[in-house]
Amino acid sequence: MKPFRYERATDAEHAVATVAAHPGAAFLGAGTNLVDHLKLGITAPDLLVDVSRLPLDEVAETADGGLRVGANVRNADLAAHPAVRARYPVLSQALLSGASGQLRNLATTGGNLLQRTRCAYFQDPSTPCNKRDPGTGCAALEGWTRYHAILGASSHCVAVHPSDMAVAMAALDAVVVTLGPDGERRIPVTDFHRLPGDAPHRDTVLRHGELITAVELPGLPWATRSRYRKVRDRASYAFALVSVAVALDLEDDGRTVREARIALGGIAHKPWRAERAEQALRGLPATEENCRTAADAETADAHPLRDNAFKIPLVRNTLAAVVRDLVPETPSGSLEGAR
Protein backbone atom coordinates (compact mmCIF):
# COMPACT_ATOMS: atom_id res chain seq x y z
CA MET A 1 0.00 0.00 0.00
CA LYS A 2 1.35 3.41 -0.93
CA PRO A 3 1.80 5.90 1.92
CA PHE A 4 -0.88 8.57 2.23
CA ARG A 5 -1.66 11.54 4.39
CA TYR A 6 -4.82 11.46 6.47
CA GLU A 7 -7.00 14.45 7.37
CA ARG A 8 -10.15 14.35 9.42
CA ALA A 9 -12.72 16.73 7.97
CA THR A 10 -14.60 18.93 10.41
CA ASP A 11 -16.38 20.99 7.82
CA ALA A 12 -18.00 19.83 4.56
CA GLU A 13 -17.05 22.89 2.45
CA HIS A 14 -13.47 22.62 3.57
CA ALA A 15 -13.36 18.89 2.81
CA VAL A 16 -14.71 19.57 -0.69
CA ALA A 17 -12.20 22.36 -1.31
CA THR A 18 -9.32 20.15 -0.11
CA VAL A 19 -10.17 17.17 -2.30
CA ALA A 20 -11.15 19.31 -5.31
CA ALA A 21 -7.76 21.06 -5.22
CA HIS A 22 -5.81 17.84 -4.93
CA PRO A 23 -6.01 15.34 -7.82
CA GLY A 24 -4.60 12.49 -5.72
CA ALA A 25 -7.05 12.93 -2.84
CA ALA A 26 -10.08 10.79 -1.97
CA PHE A 27 -12.86 10.99 0.57
CA LEU A 28 -12.94 8.25 3.19
CA GLY A 29 -16.18 6.93 4.68
CA ALA A 30 -15.94 3.84 6.86
CA GLY A 31 -13.34 2.41 4.49
CA THR A 32 -14.97 -1.00 4.04
CA ASN A 33 -14.54 -0.70 0.28
CA LEU A 34 -11.80 1.91 -0.10
CA VAL A 35 -9.36 0.32 2.36
CA ASP A 36 -9.89 -3.03 0.65
CA HIS A 37 -8.94 -1.35 -2.64
CA LEU A 38 -5.86 0.24 -1.09
CA LYS A 39 -4.77 -3.22 0.03
CA LEU A 40 -5.50 -4.78 -3.35
CA GLY A 41 -3.64 -2.02 -5.18
CA ILE A 42 -6.68 -0.96 -7.19
CA THR A 43 -6.26 2.67 -6.23
CA ALA A 44 -3.50 4.65 -4.54
CA PRO A 45 -4.57 8.09 -3.29
CA ASP A 46 -1.89 10.14 -1.50
CA LEU A 47 -4.39 11.97 0.70
CA LEU A 48 -7.48 10.64 2.45
CA VAL A 49 -9.99 13.17 3.72
CA ASP A 50 -12.08 11.34 6.30
CA VAL A 51 -15.64 12.62 6.09
CA SER A 52 -17.14 9.96 8.32
CA ARG A 53 -17.36 12.22 11.36
CA LEU A 54 -19.04 15.14 9.60
CA PRO A 55 -22.43 15.72 11.21
CA LEU A 56 -24.33 14.19 8.28
CA ASP A 57 -25.77 11.36 10.33
CA GLU A 58 -29.46 12.18 10.69
CA VAL A 59 -32.61 10.78 9.19
CA ALA A 60 -35.01 13.73 8.97
CA GLU A 61 -38.57 14.23 7.73
CA THR A 62 -38.93 16.32 4.56
CA ALA A 63 -41.76 18.70 3.61
CA ASP A 64 -43.16 16.30 0.96
CA GLY A 65 -43.58 13.48 3.47
CA GLY A 66 -40.30 11.83 2.61
CA LEU A 67 -37.04 11.33 4.45
CA ARG A 68 -33.65 12.94 4.11
CA VAL A 69 -30.90 10.48 4.95
CA GLY A 70 -27.53 11.99 5.84
CA ALA A 71 -24.54 10.56 3.96
CA ASN A 72 -23.01 9.29 7.19
CA VAL A 73 -26.05 7.36 8.40
CA ARG A 74 -24.73 3.83 8.81
CA ASN A 75 -26.34 1.04 6.81
CA ALA A 76 -27.40 -0.76 10.00
CA ASP A 77 -29.04 2.35 11.48
CA LEU A 78 -30.88 3.16 8.27
CA ALA A 79 -32.18 -0.41 7.98
CA ALA A 80 -33.43 -0.37 11.58
CA HIS A 81 -34.90 3.13 11.47
CA PRO A 82 -38.62 2.87 12.36
CA ALA A 83 -39.71 5.28 9.62
CA VAL A 84 -37.74 3.37 6.99
CA ARG A 85 -39.10 0.02 8.16
CA ALA A 86 -42.68 1.27 8.18
CA ARG A 87 -42.69 3.48 5.08
CA TYR A 88 -39.96 2.05 2.82
CA PRO A 89 -39.62 -1.64 3.75
CA VAL A 90 -37.93 -2.31 0.41
CA LEU A 91 -35.02 -0.13 1.49
CA SER A 92 -34.68 -1.71 4.92
CA GLN A 93 -34.71 -5.18 3.36
CA ALA A 94 -32.18 -4.23 0.68
CA LEU A 95 -29.79 -2.90 3.30
CA LEU A 96 -30.24 -5.96 5.50
CA SER A 97 -29.52 -8.28 2.60
CA GLY A 98 -26.13 -6.63 2.01
CA ALA A 99 -22.76 -7.49 3.55
CA SER A 100 -22.84 -8.61 7.23
CA GLY A 101 -24.02 -7.18 10.53
CA GLN A 102 -20.55 -6.05 11.49
CA LEU A 103 -19.95 -4.37 8.12
CA ARG A 104 -23.37 -2.68 8.09
CA ASN A 105 -22.58 -1.17 11.49
CA LEU A 106 -19.69 0.65 9.81
CA ALA A 107 -20.72 1.27 6.19
CA THR A 108 -22.09 4.71 5.35
CA THR A 109 -24.92 5.67 2.99
CA GLY A 110 -22.55 7.71 0.82
CA GLY A 111 -19.91 4.99 0.70
CA ASN A 112 -22.48 2.33 -0.14
CA LEU A 113 -23.64 4.29 -3.21
CA LEU A 114 -20.03 4.67 -4.34
CA GLN A 115 -18.83 1.13 -3.68
CA ARG A 116 -17.19 -0.26 -6.79
CA THR A 117 -17.87 -3.43 -8.75
CA ARG A 118 -16.95 -6.85 -7.36
CA CYS A 119 -15.88 -8.05 -10.84
CA ALA A 120 -13.14 -10.58 -10.00
CA TYR A 121 -10.83 -9.12 -12.67
CA PHE A 122 -11.28 -5.56 -11.47
CA GLN A 123 -10.16 -6.76 -8.03
CA ASP A 124 -7.09 -8.52 -9.41
CA PRO A 125 -4.50 -6.00 -10.65
CA SER A 126 -2.63 -8.73 -12.53
CA THR A 127 -5.41 -8.83 -15.16
CA PRO A 128 -6.43 -6.27 -17.79
CA CYS A 129 -9.36 -4.09 -16.75
CA ASN A 130 -10.63 -0.91 -18.37
CA LYS A 131 -12.35 0.16 -15.19
CA ARG A 132 -9.23 -0.13 -13.04
CA ASP A 133 -6.63 0.79 -15.68
CA PRO A 134 -8.30 2.52 -18.65
CA GLY A 135 -7.22 1.22 -22.04
CA THR A 136 -5.86 -2.13 -20.88
CA GLY A 137 -8.85 -4.18 -22.05
CA CYS A 138 -11.46 -6.26 -20.27
CA ALA A 139 -10.48 -9.66 -18.93
CA ALA A 140 -14.10 -10.58 -18.24
CA LEU A 141 -15.06 -10.62 -21.93
CA GLU A 142 -13.15 -13.88 -22.34
CA GLY A 143 -13.53 -14.94 -18.74
CA TRP A 144 -15.89 -16.02 -16.00
CA THR A 145 -19.06 -13.98 -16.28
CA ARG A 146 -21.56 -15.52 -13.87
CA TYR A 147 -21.74 -12.24 -11.95
CA HIS A 148 -21.70 -9.92 -14.95
CA ALA A 149 -24.18 -7.75 -16.83
CA ILE A 150 -26.93 -8.74 -19.25
CA LEU A 151 -28.22 -5.22 -19.94
CA GLY A 152 -26.55 -1.94 -20.81
CA ALA A 153 -22.98 -3.27 -21.01
CA SER A 154 -20.39 -2.35 -23.65
CA SER A 155 -17.42 -4.02 -25.29
CA HIS A 156 -15.29 -2.04 -22.81
CA CYS A 157 -16.86 -3.35 -19.61
CA VAL A 158 -19.53 -5.86 -18.59
CA ALA A 159 -19.38 -5.33 -14.83
CA VAL A 160 -22.39 -4.83 -12.56
CA HIS A 161 -22.93 -2.42 -9.71
CA PRO A 162 -22.96 -4.39 -6.45
CA SER A 163 -25.05 -2.21 -4.13
CA ASP A 164 -28.34 -3.58 -2.83
CA MET A 165 -29.29 -0.30 -1.18
CA ALA A 166 -28.99 1.59 -4.45
CA VAL A 167 -31.45 -0.76 -6.18
CA ALA A 168 -34.13 -0.02 -3.60
CA MET A 169 -33.33 3.70 -3.85
CA ALA A 170 -33.69 3.55 -7.64
CA ALA A 171 -37.15 2.02 -7.27
CA LEU A 172 -38.08 4.77 -4.80
CA ASP A 173 -36.93 7.63 -7.09
CA ALA A 174 -34.46 8.76 -4.44
CA VAL A 175 -32.31 11.83 -5.06
CA VAL A 176 -28.61 12.11 -4.22
CA VAL A 177 -27.68 15.49 -2.77
CA THR A 178 -24.09 16.55 -3.30
CA LEU A 179 -21.83 19.43 -2.45
CA GLY A 180 -19.17 20.32 -4.98
CA PRO A 181 -16.80 23.23 -5.47
CA ASP A 182 -19.63 24.97 -7.38
CA GLY A 183 -22.26 24.32 -4.75
CA GLU A 184 -25.11 21.86 -4.29
CA ARG A 185 -26.48 19.44 -6.90
CA ARG A 186 -29.47 17.14 -6.76
CA ILE A 187 -29.10 14.00 -8.86
CA PRO A 188 -31.78 11.31 -9.18
CA VAL A 189 -30.28 7.96 -8.14
CA THR A 190 -31.30 6.58 -11.54
CA ASP A 191 -29.02 9.16 -13.23
CA PHE A 192 -26.27 8.91 -10.63
CA HIS A 193 -24.54 5.72 -11.78
CA ARG A 194 -23.44 5.49 -15.43
CA LEU A 195 -23.53 2.81 -18.06
CA PRO A 196 -19.96 1.87 -19.01
CA GLY A 197 -19.88 2.99 -22.67
CA ASP A 198 -16.26 3.70 -23.57
CA ALA A 199 -15.43 5.14 -20.12
CA PRO A 200 -16.04 2.36 -17.58
CA HIS A 201 -13.53 3.92 -15.17
CA ARG A 202 -16.28 6.42 -14.35
CA ASP A 203 -18.88 4.65 -12.22
CA THR A 204 -21.00 7.72 -11.55
CA VAL A 205 -21.57 11.29 -12.71
CA LEU A 206 -19.83 12.68 -9.61
CA ARG A 207 -16.93 15.04 -10.23
CA HIS A 208 -13.66 14.87 -8.37
CA GLY A 209 -14.12 16.58 -5.03
CA GLU A 210 -17.91 16.34 -5.06
CA LEU A 211 -19.18 15.10 -1.69
CA ILE A 212 -22.41 13.21 -1.13
CA THR A 213 -24.17 14.94 1.75
CA ALA A 214 -27.56 13.17 1.76
CA VAL A 215 -30.03 10.99 -0.07
CA GLU A 216 -33.65 12.11 -0.19
CA LEU A 217 -36.48 9.61 -0.34
CA PRO A 218 -39.59 11.27 -1.78
CA GLY A 219 -42.85 10.77 0.05
CA LEU A 220 -44.58 7.74 -1.46
CA PRO A 221 -47.43 6.50 0.76
CA TRP A 222 -47.89 3.26 -1.18
CA ALA A 223 -44.24 2.30 -0.74
CA THR A 224 -45.47 0.60 2.44
CA ARG A 225 -46.29 -2.18 -0.04
CA SER A 226 -42.72 -2.75 -1.19
CA ARG A 227 -40.20 -5.53 -0.98
CA TYR A 228 -36.67 -6.53 -1.94
CA ARG A 229 -35.64 -9.99 -2.97
CA LYS A 230 -32.06 -11.03 -3.60
CA VAL A 231 -30.94 -14.27 -5.20
CA ARG A 232 -27.38 -15.38 -4.53
CA ASP A 233 -25.10 -18.40 -4.56
CA ARG A 234 -25.44 -18.89 -0.80
CA ALA A 235 -28.25 -17.93 1.54
CA SER A 236 -26.50 -14.98 3.16
CA TYR A 237 -23.41 -12.77 3.05
CA ALA A 238 -22.96 -12.85 -0.71
CA PHE A 239 -23.49 -10.43 -3.57
CA ALA A 240 -26.58 -10.64 -5.75
CA LEU A 241 -26.84 -12.74 -8.87
CA VAL A 242 -30.13 -10.97 -9.44
CA SER A 243 -32.13 -8.78 -7.11
CA VAL A 244 -35.53 -7.16 -7.51
CA ALA A 245 -37.00 -4.17 -5.69
CA VAL A 246 -40.72 -3.57 -6.12
CA ALA A 247 -43.26 -1.09 -4.77
CA LEU A 248 -46.87 -1.64 -5.79
CA ASP A 249 -49.93 0.58 -5.77
CA LEU A 250 -53.03 -1.58 -6.15
CA GLU A 251 -56.56 -0.62 -7.13
CA ASP A 252 -59.32 -1.12 -4.58
CA ASP A 253 -59.87 -4.65 -5.84
CA GLY A 254 -56.53 -5.49 -4.20
CA ARG A 255 -55.07 -7.05 -7.32
CA THR A 256 -55.03 -4.64 -10.26
CA VAL A 257 -51.80 -2.66 -10.55
CA ARG A 258 -52.35 1.10 -10.53
CA GLU A 259 -48.64 1.95 -10.36
CA ALA A 260 -45.51 -0.12 -9.98
CA ARG A 261 -41.92 0.83 -9.24
CA ILE A 262 -39.46 -1.87 -10.18
CA ALA A 263 -35.66 -1.86 -10.10
CA LEU A 264 -33.25 -4.70 -10.77
CA GLY A 265 -29.82 -5.40 -9.31
CA GLY A 266 -27.01 -7.68 -10.40
CA ILE A 267 -27.70 -7.27 -14.10
CA ALA A 268 -26.18 -3.94 -15.15
CA HIS A 269 -23.48 -1.35 -14.51
CA LYS A 270 -26.05 0.65 -12.57
CA PRO A 271 -29.15 -0.09 -10.51
CA TRP A 272 -31.59 -0.83 -13.33
CA ARG A 273 -34.92 0.95 -13.18
CA ALA A 274 -37.28 -1.38 -15.06
CA GLU A 275 -39.61 1.11 -16.71
CA ARG A 276 -40.70 -1.27 -19.43
CA ALA A 277 -41.77 -3.81 -16.86
CA GLU A 278 -43.62 -1.12 -14.89
CA GLN A 279 -45.38 -0.04 -18.09
CA ALA A 280 -46.28 -3.63 -18.91
CA LEU A 281 -47.87 -4.23 -15.50
CA ARG A 282 -49.83 -0.99 -15.24
CA GLY A 283 -53.58 -1.59 -15.32
CA LEU A 284 -53.28 -5.38 -15.23
CA PRO A 285 -53.94 -7.85 -12.43
CA ALA A 286 -50.74 -8.66 -10.55
CA THR A 287 -50.67 -12.26 -11.64
CA GLU A 288 -47.61 -14.40 -12.03
CA GLU A 289 -48.13 -14.60 -15.73
CA ASN A 290 -48.35 -10.81 -16.11
CA CYS A 291 -45.19 -10.44 -14.03
CA ARG A 292 -43.34 -12.87 -16.26
CA THR A 293 -44.47 -11.00 -19.36
CA ALA A 294 -43.41 -7.71 -17.77
CA ALA A 295 -39.97 -9.09 -16.87
CA ASP A 296 -39.50 -10.40 -20.39
CA ALA A 297 -40.37 -6.97 -21.79
CA GLU A 298 -37.55 -5.57 -19.65
CA THR A 299 -34.96 -8.13 -20.69
CA ALA A 300 -35.97 -8.23 -24.38
CA ASP A 301 -32.70 -6.49 -25.36
CA ALA A 302 -30.52 -8.50 -23.00
CA HIS A 303 -27.11 -9.66 -24.20
CA PRO A 304 -26.17 -12.54 -21.97
CA LEU A 305 -22.52 -13.56 -21.76
CA ARG A 306 -21.05 -17.05 -21.66
CA ASP A 307 -22.01 -17.79 -18.05
CA ASN A 308 -25.04 -15.68 -17.28
CA ALA A 309 -27.96 -16.42 -19.61
CA PHE A 310 -29.67 -17.85 -16.52
CA LYS A 311 -30.26 -14.29 -15.36
CA ILE A 312 -33.07 -13.79 -17.88
CA PRO A 313 -35.36 -16.48 -16.41
CA LEU A 314 -34.10 -15.55 -12.95
CA VAL A 315 -35.31 -11.96 -13.37
CA ARG A 316 -38.64 -13.33 -14.59
CA ASN A 317 -39.10 -15.71 -11.67
CA THR A 318 -37.82 -13.31 -9.03
CA LEU A 319 -40.12 -10.51 -10.13
CA ALA A 320 -43.06 -12.92 -10.04
CA ALA A 321 -42.03 -14.09 -6.56
CA VAL A 322 -41.72 -10.56 -5.14
CA VAL A 323 -45.10 -9.56 -6.50
CA ARG A 324 -46.64 -12.74 -5.09
CA ASP A 325 -45.28 -11.71 -1.68
CA LEU A 326 -46.78 -8.23 -2.04
CA VAL A 327 -50.29 -9.05 -3.19
CA PRO A 328 -52.62 -10.47 -0.57
CA GLU A 329 -54.36 -13.65 -1.61
CA THR A 330 -57.98 -13.07 -2.49
CA PRO A 331 -60.63 -15.01 -0.55
CA SER A 332 -61.65 -16.77 -3.77
CA GLY A 333 -58.30 -18.51 -3.78
CA SER A 334 -54.80 -17.75 -4.92
CA LEU A 335 -53.79 -15.53 -7.78
CA GLU A 336 -53.94 -18.55 -10.06
CA GLY A 337 -57.64 -17.88 -10.46
CA ALA A 338 -56.96 -14.35 -11.68
CA ARG A 339 -54.95 -15.38 -14.69
Next chain:
Amino acid sequence: METEIKLRVDGQEREVTVDTRTTVLDALRERLGITSPKKGCDHGQCGSCTVLLDGRRATTCLALAVAHDGAEIVTAEGLGTDGELHPVQQAFVDHDALQCGYCTPGQVCSAVGVLREAAQGWPSVVTEVGAEGDIAPARLDHEEIAERMSGNLCRCGAYVNIVPAVAAAAEAEGAGR
Protein backbone atom coordinates in the same frame (compact mmCIF):
# COMPACT_ATOMS: atom_id res chain seq x y z
CA MET B 1 3.19 8.77 7.93
CA GLU B 2 3.05 8.28 11.67
CA THR B 3 0.30 9.60 13.91
CA GLU B 4 -0.33 9.16 17.60
CA ILE B 5 -3.76 7.92 18.54
CA LYS B 6 -5.57 6.99 21.75
CA LEU B 7 -7.72 3.91 22.11
CA ARG B 8 -9.52 2.51 25.11
CA VAL B 9 -9.07 -1.24 24.76
CA ASP B 10 -10.65 -3.73 27.12
CA GLY B 11 -10.97 -1.04 29.76
CA GLN B 12 -7.45 0.35 29.48
CA GLU B 13 -6.34 3.66 27.99
CA ARG B 14 -3.71 2.99 25.37
CA GLU B 15 -1.64 5.40 23.32
CA VAL B 16 -0.04 4.14 20.19
CA THR B 17 1.82 5.57 17.23
CA VAL B 18 0.59 4.16 13.95
CA ASP B 19 1.26 4.63 10.28
CA THR B 20 -1.80 6.08 8.52
CA ARG B 21 -2.06 2.76 6.66
CA THR B 22 -2.43 0.67 9.83
CA THR B 23 -5.80 -0.96 10.36
CA VAL B 24 -7.47 -1.19 13.77
CA LEU B 25 -6.79 -4.92 13.61
CA ASP B 26 -3.06 -4.46 13.06
CA ALA B 27 -2.89 -1.73 15.71
CA LEU B 28 -4.43 -4.14 18.21
CA ARG B 29 -2.41 -7.19 17.27
CA GLU B 30 0.94 -5.85 16.13
CA ARG B 31 1.25 -2.67 18.15
CA LEU B 32 -0.67 -3.39 21.34
CA GLY B 33 -0.14 -7.14 21.55
CA ILE B 34 -3.86 -7.85 21.85
CA THR B 35 -4.16 -10.96 19.74
CA SER B 36 -7.68 -12.16 20.44
CA PRO B 37 -9.05 -10.53 17.28
CA LYS B 38 -7.79 -12.79 14.51
CA LYS B 39 -6.73 -12.04 10.95
CA GLY B 40 -8.51 -14.55 8.76
CA CYS B 41 -8.91 -12.84 5.38
CA ASP B 42 -7.91 -9.19 5.95
CA HIS B 43 -10.65 -8.21 3.44
CA GLY B 44 -13.85 -8.01 5.48
CA GLN B 45 -15.00 -11.44 4.37
CA CYS B 46 -14.66 -13.76 7.36
CA GLY B 47 -15.51 -11.91 10.59
CA SER B 48 -12.63 -13.32 12.64
CA CYS B 49 -11.42 -9.77 13.39
CA THR B 50 -14.75 -8.73 14.92
CA VAL B 51 -14.66 -6.61 18.10
CA LEU B 52 -17.11 -4.28 19.79
CA LEU B 53 -16.20 -0.84 18.49
CA ASP B 54 -17.91 1.95 20.41
CA GLY B 55 -20.44 -0.64 21.58
CA ARG B 56 -21.26 -2.18 18.19
CA ARG B 57 -19.84 -5.27 16.57
CA ALA B 58 -17.49 -4.35 13.76
CA THR B 59 -14.84 -5.92 11.60
CA THR B 60 -11.48 -4.23 12.16
CA CYS B 61 -9.42 -5.29 9.14
CA LEU B 62 -10.82 -2.60 6.83
CA ALA B 63 -11.01 0.15 9.46
CA LEU B 64 -8.07 2.54 9.57
CA ALA B 65 -6.71 3.06 13.07
CA VAL B 66 -6.26 6.83 12.57
CA ALA B 67 -9.93 7.11 11.69
CA HIS B 68 -10.86 5.56 15.05
CA ASP B 69 -8.73 7.76 17.29
CA GLY B 70 -10.54 7.95 20.65
CA ALA B 71 -12.55 4.76 20.14
CA GLU B 72 -13.65 2.38 22.85
CA ILE B 73 -12.87 -1.20 21.86
CA VAL B 74 -13.83 -4.42 23.59
CA THR B 75 -12.22 -7.58 22.27
CA ALA B 76 -13.07 -11.15 23.25
CA GLU B 77 -10.33 -10.82 25.87
CA GLY B 78 -12.16 -7.96 27.58
CA LEU B 79 -15.69 -9.39 27.52
CA GLY B 80 -15.53 -11.26 30.81
CA THR B 81 -15.32 -9.72 34.26
CA ASP B 82 -13.23 -10.69 37.32
CA GLY B 83 -12.10 -14.02 35.99
CA GLU B 84 -15.64 -14.90 34.90
CA LEU B 85 -16.56 -15.62 31.34
CA HIS B 86 -19.17 -13.49 29.63
CA PRO B 87 -22.46 -15.46 29.36
CA VAL B 88 -21.96 -15.75 25.60
CA GLN B 89 -18.46 -17.15 26.12
CA GLN B 90 -19.81 -19.58 28.71
CA ALA B 91 -22.51 -20.68 26.29
CA PHE B 92 -19.83 -21.39 23.66
CA VAL B 93 -17.97 -23.54 26.17
CA ASP B 94 -21.13 -25.32 27.33
CA HIS B 95 -22.18 -26.10 23.76
CA ASP B 96 -18.75 -27.08 22.52
CA ALA B 97 -19.18 -24.37 19.87
CA LEU B 98 -15.63 -24.50 18.56
CA GLN B 99 -13.04 -26.79 17.13
CA CYS B 100 -9.71 -25.09 16.34
CA GLY B 101 -10.95 -21.88 17.98
CA TYR B 102 -9.54 -19.48 15.40
CA CYS B 103 -12.89 -17.92 14.54
CA THR B 104 -14.16 -18.05 18.11
CA PRO B 105 -13.13 -14.62 19.46
CA GLY B 106 -14.82 -13.03 16.46
CA GLN B 107 -17.87 -15.27 16.81
CA VAL B 108 -18.25 -14.40 20.47
CA CYS B 109 -17.95 -10.63 19.92
CA SER B 110 -20.37 -10.88 17.03
CA ALA B 111 -22.87 -12.84 19.15
CA VAL B 112 -22.71 -10.21 21.89
CA GLY B 113 -23.47 -7.62 19.20
CA VAL B 114 -26.34 -9.73 17.86
CA LEU B 115 -27.96 -9.88 21.30
CA ARG B 116 -27.65 -6.10 21.69
CA GLU B 117 -29.12 -5.50 18.24
CA ALA B 118 -32.03 -7.85 18.93
CA ALA B 119 -32.65 -6.16 22.28
CA GLN B 120 -33.00 -2.85 20.44
CA GLY B 121 -35.56 -4.45 18.14
CA TRP B 122 -33.35 -4.39 15.06
CA PRO B 123 -34.70 -6.62 12.29
CA SER B 124 -32.70 -8.92 10.06
CA VAL B 125 -33.51 -9.76 6.47
CA VAL B 126 -35.36 -12.90 7.58
CA THR B 127 -37.49 -11.04 10.14
CA GLU B 128 -41.16 -11.28 9.20
CA VAL B 129 -42.58 -8.06 7.74
CA GLY B 130 -46.31 -7.74 7.14
CA ALA B 131 -47.50 -6.56 3.73
CA GLU B 132 -48.08 -3.10 5.21
CA GLY B 133 -44.71 -2.96 6.88
CA ASP B 134 -45.76 -4.25 10.29
CA ILE B 135 -42.85 -4.70 12.59
CA ALA B 136 -42.50 -7.98 14.40
CA PRO B 137 -40.29 -8.05 17.50
CA ALA B 138 -36.81 -9.49 17.08
CA ARG B 139 -37.02 -13.12 18.20
CA LEU B 140 -33.82 -15.10 17.91
CA ASP B 141 -34.77 -18.50 16.54
CA HIS B 142 -32.43 -20.72 14.55
CA GLU B 143 -33.07 -18.97 11.23
CA GLU B 144 -32.54 -15.53 12.75
CA ILE B 145 -29.30 -16.53 14.44
CA ALA B 146 -27.92 -18.15 11.30
CA GLU B 147 -28.70 -15.01 9.30
CA ARG B 148 -27.42 -12.54 11.89
CA MET B 149 -24.21 -14.51 12.45
CA SER B 150 -23.57 -15.06 8.72
CA GLY B 151 -20.70 -12.56 8.74
CA ASN B 152 -18.64 -14.97 10.85
CA LEU B 153 -17.29 -17.89 8.91
CA CYS B 154 -16.02 -21.01 10.65
CA ARG B 155 -13.63 -23.04 8.60
CA CYS B 156 -14.06 -26.01 10.95
CA GLY B 157 -17.80 -25.91 10.38
CA ALA B 158 -18.71 -25.66 14.06
CA TYR B 159 -21.96 -23.92 13.12
CA VAL B 160 -24.08 -26.83 14.36
CA ASN B 161 -22.97 -25.93 17.88
CA ILE B 162 -22.48 -22.19 17.43
CA VAL B 163 -26.14 -21.58 16.62
CA PRO B 164 -27.39 -23.43 19.74
CA ALA B 165 -24.79 -21.61 21.86
CA VAL B 166 -26.06 -18.24 20.68
CA ALA B 167 -29.64 -19.44 21.11
CA ALA B 168 -28.91 -20.41 24.72
CA ALA B 169 -27.31 -17.04 25.44
CA ALA B 170 -30.31 -15.33 23.85
CA GLU B 171 -32.66 -17.49 25.90
CA ALA B 172 -30.85 -16.52 29.08
CA GLU B 173 -31.30 -12.87 28.11
CA GLY B 174 -34.96 -13.39 27.29
CA ALA B 175 -34.56 -12.86 23.53
CA GLY B 176 -34.93 -16.46 22.48
CA ARG B 177 -38.67 -16.99 22.74
